[in-house]
Amino acid sequence: MFTRNSHNPLLTPADVVPSRPDFEVIGAFNAGVTVYQDEVLLLVRVAERPRERVAGVVLCPHLDTDGQLIVEQIALDDPDYDTHDPRMMVHRRTGQLLLTSMSHLRLARSRDGIHFDIASQPWLMPQPPYESYGIEDARITCIEGTYYVNYSAVGPQGIATGLVRTPDFHHIERMGIILPPANRDVTILPARIGGQFICYHRPMPGTFGGLNIWAAASPDLVHWGDHRLLLTQRHAGWESGRIGGGAPPLWTEAGWLSIYHAADNDNRYCLGAFVTDLKDPMRLLARSESPILVPEASYEVEGFFGQVVFTCGAIADGDRLRVYYGAADESMALAEGSLSAVLASLGIR
């Protein structure tokens, strides 16, 4: 259904200047996407870690309450920590964790949507207290000429969703934490429906209930309510681990098309699609039975965290559909297809 671009991966860590000389870039992935002034813009998640190496020790960077960098040293044989996941060190008793990298957002621009110039400076840096572990996985939604960028705010309090807005990708206004922990992979509809804004979000309940996609409504994009369950994970197969929002919804004649991600119980991340009603975007019309993109290319199967394709944005231009996606939590790639083929795979038309 999709053709991978021959220049993939379009961006890799080697293309990115670190934000500070004692850091190295280990990931340039999971970018939010939009078109602005005839350019494709990416807000790339740039993951960095201390350049220093200490034998038998993992260095975990984060910010203190004043925003100053702290680097914690966790011994790989520390019995208090579960060290098996390369992304994090988990304290066995408290469940608290430290990340092995810290992410921020970096702007990349392209005329052709394939060759990107990535800025040498961050676009949005984490701020304490809610982003002390980093800012991850931006989604960009243009509504009435303003660009809204939501992202995962990761800190000791858990993973919440933050929002900023910009008219021009220069001036940035912070709008606070819009959904409390644990909630990430939020996508905002690019239009008001009946005067209200709509988002899809993915709570991670600490008790039971599964990792599902919910819808919510807002008068102002800051305050959210009328939460409704929209899409539940299937407990077998490619969705057995979790589902979550991917690209912000795209308008089609058949309905709002969302490309989402699903992980199975082995943490293999694929992409699927669902469609909601144009006039009632809290009403689900169709969803993928099988994935529309699975990890197959070498840069998707291998890497920092292999077996991952993960989108944060797609561009529709007529029937042409360009899905930008993070590969293996390391690089950015592009797959091209057609809206009608994706809709047909959902049984629409």
Place this chain on the structure above:
Amino acid sequence: MFTRNSHNPLLTPADVVPSRPDFEVIGAFNAGVTVYQDEVLLLVRVAERPRERVAGVVLCPHLDTDGQLIVEQIALDDPDYDTHDPRMMVHRRTGQLLLTSMSHLRLARSRDGIHFDIASQPWLMPQPPYESYGIEDARITCIEGTYYVNYSAVGPQGIATGLVRTPDFHHIERMGIILPPANRDVTILPARIGGQFICYHRPMPGTFGGLNIWAAASPDLVHWGDHRLLLTQRHAGWESGRIGGGAPPLWTEAGWLSIYHAADNDNRYCLGAFVTDLKDPMRLLARSESPILVPEASYEVEGFFGQVVFTCGAIADGDRLRVYYGAADESMALAEGSLSAVLASLGIR
């Protein structure tokens, strides 16, 4: 600091007529509290289970998608279920659970605040899909003459917070799910501050971050944003398991006084207090170092789920403070004290 009322427990399951003849009442507890037309009103959580007994089997009542009662039978030796908690059966693989009882809200009235008449019919019954397992733990907040009742909406999707409002405790208007799963123990400030409504809520993140109390703001009580961490649990002692909202905030000259609950790692539930700034209720001024009420009386130590005192509402009248609380997840009790003594325990005045 508190004196238990000599009539405690004020309400027990034996005082409550079941909502249907094939049910028995096993809990009358965790009531929201307010004063209305010179009466103390309680919205009691009434927990019921099927009267039927089947040897070696636990019966789990819930609603189907049409609102019809289903009673699941879980064998106590079913290897798929963890059956050790009397409140729930937990599926070992999926984490999904079934409750051993189903709760609704029942109105009780009293002239003296001690002797209550409890209605023979429910005040608010659960509705699918978000309340298919029941409605629990109401809090009542009167704002500008309208009574807002928030509660835990429990269903297969997890535990969320729902809201209804009533002008008179007869006509009830549902306002939907105001905070998605997992979130409960929400308390709403009884006044607007700078035009905004404020609540305290307790997310239960599925990843990390602890069970802490957050603040949020709303223009209309339906849509909530500007989430900020307010009170973090201490990881030792009486707060080691979790903290969560209790009684909706009470106005005092020193600040908004909240009585909250904390559980330790053995699920012993105590009460504490915190105070926030009158003009900036997202700013914490003081909190309890040690609990202000601990389970001691026989009806608190023993019962359906022993070692629990849990408040959903308190009444301040001058310096007199009446804390209504659920005891052992089974009955309702009353402890009386003074505002000034509680504030003094926090180091205020």
